[in-house]
Amino acid sequence: MMFVPVSPFIAAEYQVKFATCAWERDGAAALRRQVFCREQGLFQDDDRDGLDDAAIPIVAISMLGVVGDAVVGTVRIHEAEPGVWWGSRLAVAPEFRKVGSLGAALIRLAVASAHARGCTRFLAHVQSQNALLFRRLHWQTLDVVDLFGRQHHRMAADLAHYPPFPTPEAGFRALRKAA
Numbered sequence: 001m002m003f004v005p006v007s008p009f010i011a012a013e014y015q016v017k018f019a020t021c022a023w024e025r026d027g028a029a030a031l032r033r034q035v036f037c038r039e040q041g042l043f044q045d046d047d048r049d050g051l052d053d054a055a056i057p058i059v060a061i062s063m064l065g066v067v068g069d070a071v072v073g074t075v076r077i078h079e080a081e082p083g084v085w086w087g088s089r090l091a092v093a094p095e096f097r098k099v100g101s102l103g104a105a106l107i108r109l110a111v112a113s114a115h116a117r118g119c120t121r122f123l124a125h126v127q128s129q130n131a132l133l134f135r136r137l138h139w140q141t142l143d144v145v146d147l148f149g150r151q152h153h154r155m156a157a158d159l160a161h162y163p164p165f166p167t168p169e170a171g172f173r174a175l176r177k178a179a
Contacts, residue, residue: 014072016105017171018113019057027071028057035091042148047089054078058109060092060102060174072096075106077113083120087111090130103130105174107137109165111157116164122157131155138162 019025029048036047060073075090087110092102111122123142126134131141131153138161141153165172 012175013063014102014105014174015061015063015171016073016102016109016174017059017061018168019059019071019074020169024059024061024071025057027061028059028074028076031071031074031091031093032089034093036089039094042150051078051088052076055088056113058106058113058168060096060106062096063173073102073106075110077110079114079117079119083118085111085114085117085119085122087114087122087124090124090126101174103133104137105172107134107157108162109168109171111159111162112165113168115159115162116166116168119159122159122162124155124157125152126155127152 019028032047033045036042037045055076055078058075058077059071062069062072073090073092073096075087077085077087079085087107090103090106092106096102111119114122124134124139125145125147126139128144128151134153134155135141138158139155140158141155143154145152145154
């Protein structure tokens with residue numbers, strides 16, 4: 001008898017929202033450790049820093065019908081000074097990177113929810129390999145800096161393309177792009 005390998009299940013729908021439950025926050029932390037510590041080697045055992053005490057974690061959750069299954073993407077945002085917000089630690093699980101829309105959906109909720117909270121400027125340090133995605137999403141490079149031994153673009157979002165989104169705790173649904 002011959003067994004044919006079966007492709008792993010990849011959800012067709014995702015909920016992108018503020019992490020409001022302990023399992024969502026734990027899943028975001030685990031995904032960040034997977035991506036930034038084990039995969040990229042930017043940090044030894046944990047990527048948490050002082051910003052996590054004030055930052056708002058945002059998650060992309062794969063959906064099984066109406067039930068959330070797992071955290072498959074995350075980013076955090078924080079207000080550094082009145083009106084100036086930063087996004088950081090954007091991560092998508094490797095098997096979900098080909099979905100094509102998760103990173104953009106996380107970025108959209110990050111900027112639009114900050115915009116609803118009085119953001120007048122939204123910034124991020126973006127790894128060079130991801131700068132093109134951000135440019136496509138109406139961001140511009142301000143300068144290039146070295147962080148954690150890697151080149152990053154300090155980028156600013158064009159807030160005109162991110163209308164305020166006042167209900168980030170509920171978030172929105174995102175669909176997997178067709179292959």
